[in-house]
Amino acid sequence: MSPLTSTPLVLVDMDGVLVDLEAAFWDAFETAHPAGPRRTDGDRTVFRIDEQLDPQWRDAVRSIMAAPGFFGGLRPVPGAVEALDEMLDEGWDVRICTAPLLHNPTCASDKLASLARHFGQRWAERAVITKDKTLVRGDVLIDDKPVVNGDWTPVWKHVVFAATYNQAAPSPYRMTGWASWRQTLTPLLGRTAA
Numbered sequence: 149m150s151p152l153t154s155t156p157l158v159l160v161d162m163d164g165v166l167v168d169l170e171a172a173f174w175d176a177f178e179t180a181h182p183a184g185p186r187r188t189d190g191d192r193t194v195f196r197i198d199e200q201l202d203p204q205w206r207d208a209v210r211s212i213m214a215a216p217g218f219f220g221g222l223r224p225v226p227g228a229v230e231a232l233d234e235m236l237d238e239g240w241d242v243r244i245c246t247a248p249l250l251h252n253p254t255c256a257s258d259k260l261a262s263l264a265r266h267f268g269q270r271w272a273e274r275a276v277i278t279k280d281k282t283l284v285r286g287d288v289l290i291d292d293k294p295v296v297n298g299d300w301t302p303v304w305k306h307v308v309f310a311a312t313y314n315q316a317a318p319s320p321y322r323m324t325g326w327a328s329w330r331q332t333l334t335p336l337l338g339r340t341a342a
């Protein structure tokens with residue numbers, strides 16, 4: 149429960165959780181580099197795409213992700229739009245908690261526009277954009293990054309949004325997809341009193 153009210157507060161990451169960065173990245177990369185590595189070459193085992201591929205491709209990866217507009221083109225993950233609305237209906241407070249890619253000049257504004265476009269304006273108004281998610285209060289943070297760290301000890305529990313690159317994440321809490329949000333979160337948060 150939240151330290152100040154009885155309303156559970158759910159923080160939800162964006163890339164790799166609400167929107168599909170992997171698909172948008174590979175669409176752009178395979179178009180730009182037809183002779184380069186392909187998405188189908190194998191599952192990603194490390195979180196950062198630029199660290200997954202051979203070093204000769206690092207600059208190419210970074211320039212795709214740094215392109216203005218890239219983050220506006222990400223599509224919603226199946227079930228995510230419905231799940232966000234259902235969690236609010238559950239009586240929980242739900243906020244988006246996402247990090248900007250600082251070397252992409254339009255990343256933060258594209259993320260807000262993407263939330264408004266795909267999820268609805270009220271979700272853009274619920275966004276927290278920060279490089280340090282440990283500063284944000286919450287009961288849980290649903291995030292695909294194996295370890296979410298920062299300058300402070302977080303007050304939230306990290307619910308790992310399962311992906312091939314976070315199999316060894318240390319958190320005991322894991323969600324395999326939006327279809328199972330209720331089974332994963334209800335035991336952690338309970339329901340609202342009112």
Ligand SMILES: Cc1cn([C@H]2C[C@H](OP(=O)(O)O)[C@@H](CO)O2)c(=O)[nH]c1=O
Pocket residue numbers: 161162163164169195196197198213245246247248249250
């Ligand atoms: C560089 C990189 C960033 N990102 C995402 C994570 C952050 O968004 P989010 O907090 O919404 O998951 C954002 C800035 O690092 O870009 C990846 O998901 N993979 C990558 O390889």
Ligand SMILES: [Mg+2]
Pocket residue numbers: 161162163164165291292293
């Ligand atoms: Mg993420």
